[in-house]
Amino acid sequence: MKFINLTRRTEIGANSYYIETDEHRLVLDSGMHPKFEGEEALPNFAAMQDRQLDAIIVSHAHQDHIGTLPVLMRRQPRARVFMPEATGDIGDALLHNSVNVMTRQREELGTMLYPLFTHRGVQDASELWQFCPYRQRVSIAGERVRPNETETTTFEFYDAGHVLGSSGVLLRTRDQTVFYTGDVNFDDQTIMQAAEFPNDKIDILIMECTRGDHPTPAGWTRASEEKRLCDAINAAFDQGGCVLIPVFALGKTQEVLAMIHNFKRAQMLDDCPIYIGGLSAKMTNIYDQRSSMSRRQLPRVQFMHEVDPFILNGQNIGEAPARGGRIYALSSGMMTPKTLSNIFARRVIENPRHSVFFVGYADPLSPAGILRDAEPETEIALDSDEAPQRLRCQRQQFQFSAHASRESLVEYAKKIAPKKIVLVHGDPPAVEWMRARLHVDLPQSEIIVPPPGVEIEL
Numbered sequence: 001m002k003f004i005n006l007t008r009r010t011e012i013g014a015n016s017y018y019i020e021t022d023e024h025r026l027v028l029d030s031g032m033h034p035k036f037e038g039e040e041a042l043p044n045f046a047a048m049q050d051r052q053l054d055a056i057i058v059s060h061a062h063q064d065h066i067g068t069l070p071v072l073m074r075r076q077p078r079a080r081v082f083m084p085e086a087t088g089d090i091g092d093a094l095l096h097n098s099v100n101v102m103t104r105q106r107e108e109l110g111t112m113l114y115p116l117f118t119h120r121g122v123q124d125a126s127e128l129w130q131f132c133p134y135r136q137r138v139s140i141a142g143e144r145v146r147p148n149e150t151e152t153t154t155f156e157f158y159d160a161g162h163v164l165g166s167s168g169v170l171l172r173t174r175d176q177t178v179f180y181t182g183d184v185n186f187d188d189q190t191i192m193q194a195a196e197f198p199n200d201k202i203d204i205l206i207m208e209c210t211r212g213d214h215p216t217p218a219g220w221t222r223a224s225e226e227k228r229l230c231d232a233i234n235a236a237f238d239q240g241g242c243v244l245i246p247v248f249a250l251g252k253t254q255e256v257l258a259m260i261h262n263f264k265r266a267q268m269l270d271d272c273p274i275y276i277g278g279l280s281a282k283m284t285n286i287y288d289q290r291s292s293m294s295r296r297q298l299p300r301v302q303f304m305h306e307v308d309p310f311i312l313n314g315q316n317i318g319e320a321p322a323r324g325g326r327i328y329a330l331s332s333g334m335m336t337p338k339t340l341s342n343i344f345a346r347r348v349i350e351n352p353r354h355s356v357f358f359v360g361y362a363d364p365l366s367p368a369g370i371l372r373d374a375e376p377e378t379e380i381a382l383d384s385d386e387a388p389q390r391l392r393c394q395r396q397q398f399q400f401s402a403h404a405s406r407e408s409l410v411e412y413a414k415k416i417a418p419k420k421i422v423l424v425h426g427d428p429p430a431v432e433w434m435r436a437r438l439h440v441d442l443p444q445s446e447i448i449v450p451p452p453g454v455e456i457e458l
Helices: 069-075 085-109 119-126 222-238 252-265 278-289 340-348 367-373 406-416 428-441
Strands: 002-005 017-020 025-028 055-057 080-083 129-131 154-159 167-172 177-180 204-208 243-246 274-277 310-312 327-330 355-358 394-397 420-424 446-448 455-457
Touching (some): 069 085, 222 252, 222 355, 252 278, 355 367
Parallel strands (some): 243 327
16 A cells, blocks of 8 residues: 655645555545645646546535645546535535635736636536545445445545534545545534544554644633633623634634534623625635534524524625624635735724634644734734734633543544554644654554655555
8 A cells, every 4th residue: 555645745735645545546635735726736747657547525615625626636637536515505606615715816826827727627626526435345447345345445525523524535446444534523513513523443544633733721611612702702792892703614613603602692792793705705604504414513593594594705805894882703714815804903903902712723834823923012914915904902811622632632642552653744843743742652553654745555
């Protein structure tokens, strides 16, 4: 079995992984890097050389896992494409939105490379996707396989508890079992329930490391963190300010809406306007439509109806000043320039009454990371095209990661005790902590940090 890390660097970027068995060649995920443009935003597909794929398997629909799927499908027209049905619904909406973003960037950057694919390309690609339910063995040919049947290579999706449609992927070959966690969470969230992963014998574990350099604070519980957030919102409102919560359109927006719903239902928070972005609204509608078809908390709650958020977009954001007593849960979570959260952050940054609450991951070098970590009264620029501003708003960090804690990742690895563990999807400090810890806790397992673009033998 051969493996190539197609992610260009040891980091959380354009996630994609090549696996070759005796009979088949496949790729897990095809992401787009959020910080680069053009070819640099793609996985390193050239590392596969001229090999033809039999299958592309998508774990979930975040941009860093599905964002370049139409490009890979165009280059590999014979490959079958598999994903859970909810991932297909979300992925279709996300990729069409990506075309709009790239079209705008084409004008801003003056590059003829964009868009990397078109709306027609997304439509043509999505018509070829094959949807597979959780816990159903499927052959690389796309056929259902019964447990007592023998096939050369099969795969099976397991609910990863990360976002709607997220999955781990269990590969079975003649001789080995391989499990790819994708992005996973082993704890219940406000909507998503904890992952349900296999505990059987696994030879090779390909595991994410996102939170490898962040220990879980002593005494942390989700309930106490939710109360801390509610108290902070009330405190911000008491001083006449508003609250900006930078969120990802998929996952974090819906979790925040669920928390606000619970706060109001428990009479912990008075009724207040909440604003979300247009893509967030599309994703929330999909959550609502699939509420009775997925494992989740609050299965009967329709968030677009019961929370009733106002919708902001590129056309009306200019007419939405920062007003006290309001919550603005706007994407993107890392405040990429020209996105709603970046535009709005520049309206609140100089006002000490307003607050910015961070509820998820933000790269330290991203505008969100810079705003979160900067010292008060310093001047920072959230957009290189705009003038620097003096930092006077209030800021707080809350721990609502949709990724598994490093402690729970280690416990899962110890439970299944695979022969080999391949560490992916993490910045170098996170990967190194996981490598060192697993080396001590699982001395019989070989711990592998795959060099980007290098073929290794598993």
